[in-house]
Amino acid sequence: MAKFGDLAGGSVVEPEHARYGNPIMTADATGEEAAGRRPTGIPDKPGLEGLEATWSARWQADGTYAFDRSSPREGVYSIDTPPPTVSGELHIGHVFSYTHTDAVARFHRMRGKAVFYPMGWDDNGLPTERRVQNYYGVRCDPGLPYDPDFEPPADPPKEPVAISRPNFVELCLQLTIQDEKVFEQLWRTLGLSVDWAHTYATVGDVAQRASQRSFLRMLDRGHVYQRTAPTLWDIDFRTAVSQAELEDRERPGAYHRIAFPRADGPGPAVEIETTRPELLAACVALVAHPDDERYRPLFDTFVRTPLYGARVPVLAHELADPEKGSGIAMVCTFGDTTDVVWWRELHLPTRTLIGRDGRLLPVAWGTEGWESSDPVEAATHYDEVVGKTVRQAQTRVVEQLAESGAMIGEPLPITHPVKFYEKGERPLEIVSSRQWFVRTLPLRDKLLQRGEELNWFPPYMAHRFRTWVEGLNDDWNISRQRFFGVPFPVWYPVGPDGDADFAAPIPASEDQLPLDPSTEVPPGFTAEQRGVPGGFVGDPDVMDTWATSSLTPQIAGRWEDDPDLFARVFPMDLRPQAHDIIRTWLFSTVVRSEIEEGSLPWRNAAISGWVLDPNRKKMSKSKGNVVTPLPLLEQHGADAVRYWAANGRPGTDTAVDEGQMKVGRRLAIKVLNASRFALGRLADDAGQIDVPGPEAITAPLDKAMVAGLAGVVAEATTAFKGYDYARAIERTEAFFWSFCDDYLELVKTRAYGDPAQPGPASARAALALALSVQLRLFAPFLPFVTEEVWSWWRSGSVHRAAWPGQSELNEPATGADPAVLEVTAEVLGAVRRAKTTAKQSMRAPVAVLTVTDTRQRIDALQEATEDLKDAGGVAELVTVIGPESTIDVALAAPD
RNA sequence: GGGCGUUUAGCUCAGUUGGUUAGAGCGCAGCCUUCACACGGCUGAGGUCGGAGGUUCGAGUCCUCUAGCGCCCACCA
Numbered sequence: 001m002a003k004f005g006d007l008a009g010g011s012v013v014e015p016e017h018a019r020y021g022n023p024i025m026t027a028d029a030t031g032e033e034a035a036g037r038r039p040t041g042i043p044d045k046p047g048l049e050g051l052e053a054t055w056s057a058r059w060q061a062d063g064t065y066a067f068d069r070s071s072p073r074e075g076v077y078s079i080d081t082p083p084p085t086v087s088g089e090l091h092i093g094h095v096f097s098y099t100h101t102d103a104v105a106r107f108h109r110m111r112g113k114a115v116f117y118p119m120g121w122d123d124n125g126l127p128t129e130r131r132v133q134n135y136y137g138v139r140c141d142p143g144l145p146y147d148p149d150f151e152p153p154a155d156p157p158k159e160p161v162a163i164s165r166p167n168f169v170e171l172c173l174q175l176t177i178q179d180e181k182v183f184e185q186l187w188r189t190l191g192l193s194v195d196w197a198h199t200y201a202t203v204g205d206v207a208q209r210a211s212q213r214s215f216l217r218m219l220d221r222g223h224v225y226q227r228t229a230p231t232l233w234d235i236d237f238r239t240a241v242s243q244a245e246l247e248d249r250e251r252p253g254a255y256h257r258i259a260f261p262r263a264d265g266p267g268p269a270v271e272i273e274t275t276r277p278e279l280l281a282a283c284v285a286l287v288a289h290p291d292d293e294r295y296r297p298l299f300d301t302f303v304r305t306p307l308y309g310a311r312v313p314v315l316a317h318e319l320a321d322p323e324k325g326s327g328i329a330m331v332c333t334f335g336d337t338t339d340v341v342w343w344r345e346l347h348l349p350t351r352t353l354i355g356r357d358g359r360l361l362p363v364a365w366g367t368e369g370w371e372s373s374d375p376v377e378a379a380t381h382y383d384e385v386v387g388k389t390v391r392q393a394q395t396r397v398v399e400q401l402a403e404s405g406a407m408i409g410e411p412l413p414i415t416h417p418v419k420f421y422e423k424g425e426r427p428l429e430i431v432s433s434r435q436w437f438v439r440t441l442p443l444r445d446k447l448l449q450r451g452e453e454l455n456w457f458p459p460y461m462a463h464r465f466r467t468w469v470e471g472l473n474d475d476w477n478i479s480r481q482r483f484f485g486v487p488f489p490v491w492y493p494v495g496p497d498g499d500a501d502f503a504a505p506i507p508a509s510e511d512q513l514p515l516d517p518s519t520e521v522p523p524g525f526t527a528e529q530r531g532v533p534g535g536f537v538g539d540p541d542v543m544d545t546w547a548t549s550s551l552t553p554q555i556a557g558r559w560e561d562d563p564d565l566f567a568r569v570f571p572m573d574l575r576p577q578a579h580d581i582i583r584t585w586l587f588s589t590v591v592r593s594e595i596e597e598g599s600l601p602w603r604n605a606a607i608s609g610w611v612l613d614p615n616r617k618k619m620s621k622s623k624g625n626v627v628t629p630l631p632l633l634e635q636h637g638a639d640a641v642r643y644w645a646a647n648g649r650p651g652t653d654t655a656v657d658e659g660q661m662k663v664g665r666r667l668a669i670k671v672l673n674a675s676r677f678a679l680g681r682l683a684d685d686a687g688q689i690d691v692p693g694p695e696a697i698t699a700p701l702d703k704a705m706v707a708g709l710a711g712v713v714a715e716a717t718t719a720f721k722g723y724d725y726a727r728a729i730e731r732t733e734a735f736f737w738s739f740c741d742d743y744l745e746l747v748k749t750r751a752y753g754d755p756a757q758p759g760p761a762s763a764r765a766a767l768a769l770a771l772s773v774q775l776r777l778f779a780p781f782l783p784f785v786t787e788e789v790w791s792w793w794r795s796g797s798v799h800r801a802a803w804p805g806q807s808e809l810n811e812p813a814t815g816a817d818p819a820v821l822e823v824t825a826e827v828l829g830a831v832r833r834a835k836t837t838a839k840q841s842m843r844a845p846v847a848v849l850t851v852t853d854t855r856q857r858i859d860a861l862q863e864a865t866e867d868l869k870d871a872g873g874v875a876e877l878v879t880v881i882g883p884e885s886t887i888d889v890a891l892a893a894p895d
Numbered sequence: 896g897g898g899c900g901u902u903u904a905g906c907u908c909a910g911u912u913g914g915u916u917a918g919a920g921c922g923c924a925g926c927c928u929u930c931a932c933a934c935g936g937c938u939g940a941g942g943u944c945g946g947a948g949g950u951u952c953g954a955g956u957c958c959u960c961u962a963g964c965g966c967c968c969a970c971c972a
Contacts, residue, residue, distance in 0.1 A: 048934085248971075255972085274972055287972085319970060329972035338970045417971050463899055467968050579966085616907095647908085647920095651900090653965080657907065659921050662934085669934060677931035715911095730909070734919075744931085829938090836938040841927055 071114035083120030123176035125545030208514035235358030273325030306406030309373035485542030550588035640664035707816035834889035
């Protein structure tokens with residue numbers, strides 16, 4: 001199998017030296033071909049069926065898309081391919097955006113670049129965990145020892161089997177390999193020009209080593225730190241969640257107005273409004289705005305919480321909004337992130353009420369931190385809600401408040417945004433926990449600058465990055481309390497009391513990587529010392545999935561495992577991705593590259609839109625409107641599906657449209673048939689194709705066509721350079737249809753003439769040139785059908801042929817008058833219209849065709865008189881120079 | 896609350912720095928079958944470019960205001 005270097009003898013010929021973009025793979029070129037002759041392999045009845053299987057196998061065997069790693073960096077075009085989540089559904093959205101990237105990759109490859117186009121698999125994190133749990137019927141219990149003989153149950157049992165973390169990870173790896181094969185097959189069918197020798201994954205040794213190495217370096221340089229602090233917490237997944245994984249959802253709630261009696265003097269009770277009365281026991285203060293005249297006299301006095309009798313201060317803080325509720329808020333530890341700010345900035349005590357499972361924790365009223373004016377009554381009230389979920393607790397607390405008279409009026413229903421983990425089902429709580437953080441806040445200005453330096457396609461996507469960075473309010477929490485993922489490569493000493501000292505982590509050394517601290521032992525310790533006083537304990541957490549996938553340039557480029565390769569591909573040229581993960585994947589990759597390399601990870605970011613269902617609704621599993629790509633590929637063919645995708649402009653959401661796929665299929669078939677037709681003009685009686693060189697293009701009509709084609713090439717090239725593949729295919733396609741409708745019709749008779757004569761020679765040379773150029777223009781979009789046609793008359797792969805350049809078109813287009821083709825096509829159109837109106841066949845003969853027009857246009861028409869008469873079946877053409885522009889078609893009398 | 900995008904034919908969308916009668920495909924209607932293509936070809940009907948105002952010789956295109964839709968961000972009491 002071809003890997004690197006096999007093609008070294010066949011680097012892409014520069015357009016300047018290409019005649020019709022001669023292919024580069026000359027290994028099978030014959031002497032005959034060198035002389036411009038080649039036996040044709042044109043089938044009688046060409047079709048699209050089977051092209052995917054034939055050509056994807058051939059490309060693999062020939063190493064058509066192999067990366068030439070001998071190329072210096074300036075000769076490389078490198079792509080930071082998004083790794084699809086293999087545990088997820090195969091999704092038409094994948095096909096959409098990967099087609100865009102593939103078209104761009106093919107363009108740069110044809111432009112002579114060594115294209116580094118790897119494929120990655122994202123098999124890290126929670127989605128994989130969940131899939132493994134359901135697929136095998138297991139659950140991870142990190143306390144269990146590894147069982148080397150464990151086999152998953154044949155059928156997933158109702159009650160999940162508890163297995164050790166290493167066993168669980170083994171199953172994750174096993175299942176992801178299966179999933180990866182399904183994806184690879186899809187990509188091959190779609191015709192992605194990926195170099196399959198360069199795959200990577202976000203789990204496995206390479207990724208883990210890169211991720212852990214980067215972590216150790218960040219630790220060494222002070223870019224990461226641990227903090228025990230209030231953290232956004234998903235009570236179902238039982239893990240911390242970072243700011244980037246949050247989303248707001250509108251949820252119904254209610255304002256409850258609650259009266260707090262004064263604790264240290266006379267005066268009316270202070271009324272607050274809260275949506276979370278169940279947190280009353282965790283109340284540590286009331287807060288109002290410092291300028292709020294209503295509450296100013298109360299500052300630094302005390303009130304008592306209803307039900308529990310806790311004495312809490314009334315304090316001033318600017319975040320308190322006089323407009324909201326009663327203008328004074330209850331601070332609980334913790335109801336929302338504002339509470340955390342108040343708690344931190346006003347140095348309030350902590351009353352932890354919510355456990356990691358989202359239930360109310362037991363409280364010893366009357367003890368330190370839980371002081372009460374009446375501990376017995378407090379306990380009586382609290383005993384009714386302890387152990388309940390927040391929802392259940394809220395119901396009971398509201399009843400208690402009403403019974404006690406502290407509730408003022410009825411709850412006022414509202415709808416308000418509540419923070420959720422984007423994959424979660426219940427609102428996030430805030431619990432105190434120990435987490436690892438990357439210091440991103442100090443990098444903010446630098447990151448904003450990097451965002452400016454990056455070329456965004458479309459440009460307005462830069463706003464999303466900037467808004468996100470400007471809105472950062474905390475460092476990046478990279479630890480997750482899960483099992484499958486990259487473990488933190490650190491241990492902690494265990495003190496004589498048996499408690500781990502998290503403040504003194506023992507880092508692994510880089511040469512130990514990758515490692516799992518739950519099974520491996522830190523330097524200077526023995527396995528027997530794990531978990532015992534005076535010994536050590538491994539960090540129990542794993543890294544956030546983005547903490548690893550933010551290193552895809554390093555992982556795919558093999559970073560320090562292969563510094564030579566890394567130097568040739570980094571910083572990469574392109575990051576293609578969807579807009580929904582700008583704040584996660586794009587942002588975190590920029591952060592890591594800034595920390596590791598002090599540079600942007602890539603120069604360009606091409607942001608694709610989403611695929612919507614045929615009714616323009618966002619696809620989601622829960623709605624059941626997810627469209628899977630394989631049936632569409634089978635029904636319409638890969639080129640047709642790619643055609644639909646390529647017409648989705650960068651950054652624009654696009655609906656699944658089978659109509660567009662049918663159009664794409666028709667286009668692919670047209671390419672087959674038109675090519676067959678044109679090549680039929682080029683083959684001699686022996687089936688040999690003998691094409692005159694472009695210097696034979698002398699007829700004004702042919703020159704006009706070539707000039708038009710040159711314009712299309714220029715436009716498509718410019719568009720591709722700006723990542724506007726959609727414009728490139730649109731212009732190419734428009735030209736191709738008029739080429740078929742008008743030009744082919746006009747020259748088909750002349751091209752059959754004596755090849756030794758200038759007219760036929762010109763037509764034949766122009767046909768060959770136009771066909772070659774158009775096949776190459778279509779190649780990034782329709783890789784299968786263009787390769788099929790290319791194989792009929794050229795050697796090598798069209799995908800390794802040179803992108804058409806001005807040089808091969810400028811000369812034959814010299815002195816061209818575009819009007820010759822324009823006017824002639826217009827007149828031909830009028831002839832067709834006349835025949836249609838008369839309900840005649842297109843072959844119906846025309847007795848006299850009279851064209852009246854300006855001298856200039858008549859002169860242009862005169863240059864193609866014979867072609868026009870042949871194409872229109874015109875017996876006599878009369879031209880009149882006059883002020884008006886008329887075309888009169890006199891059909892011959894029917895027999 | 897702040898910001899971004901979008902609004903052009905029944906549908907999906909082009910329209911590049913303002914420049915003649917606003918384009919394409921689908922759909923629709925009609926016509927044409929053996930000589931590349933019925934998995935086809937040709938032809939046609941169809942739009943006062945969301946609304947209002949302004950700049951200009953000239954506005955789908957630039958400016959202001961405004962409405963609908965979609966999205967991003969935000970300290971959610």
